[in-house]
Amino acid sequence: MSDTPTLAPELQTIADFYQLEPEGHAGLASIYEAIEAPLREDFERLPASAQNIMGSFEQLHASVTYNLLGATAEALRMTQDADITEEQKASHLESVLGHGIKLMLKNLKAARRNPVLKRQLNAPFANS
Template identity: 35%
Template sequence: MSDQTQTEKQPIDLATVSAELRQVIEFDGVPEAMYEMVTSIHEVSEEAVREAWDELPKSAQNVLDSFEQFHALVSVSQSFAGINVMEEFPTLNLPQDMTDEQKEQYRAELLDQVLHNCVKDMVKQLKKARRDPILKRDFTEVFTK
């Protein structure tokens, strides 16, 4: 039954997502197979990303035009990082005595940490961009095309 549900799922129409998220998805060439993941992360991460944005100095916030741009950049970054974690997880040498439940818990914690680190890294990069014209251009060119 789940296979049938998968095939019936409608692909995410980029016209239904925010303009900022659409711009980042298109600029980064995000594969269509990741659209659902990106939009899901975008929805659930807003509060945490907003907290990080609100703690940024105004000079760092001014690198971008809005919180929405920052949120879109973080969401796509988190999606790629999340995919990497999920792809690499089966190759980790976990203790033999770990139960499936413990492995799932560990994977969830690992994924949560990676997603949190994406926000921290984006904050750090945005702060650097205040004094680095090349990095600033890297941030802004996504939204000028």
């Protein structure tokens, strides 16, 4: 039996597309769970033209998750040995996740007028 978590289908598609090592799947799954509610809330406030850039919310969710992987790992590394409280560490991580979500949604809006960006956002799902 493997310690590698089972990923949601869209998240597995992203992991395969970017050739993410199985060791990274647990972190990916954690971020995926952590951002679902705030991402969905922000996504639902977008105009329909932005919501329709990707095939589904699930595809966007997986893409945002992957894009947050590096920033989240860096935030955890930086706060690990910092002389701050657990509450401050959690607040910093929440801030990193929130900022990443905002940037990805900004890209989603921009993709309405930029076909190249739209293709880039959808590339992992083009063959699925």
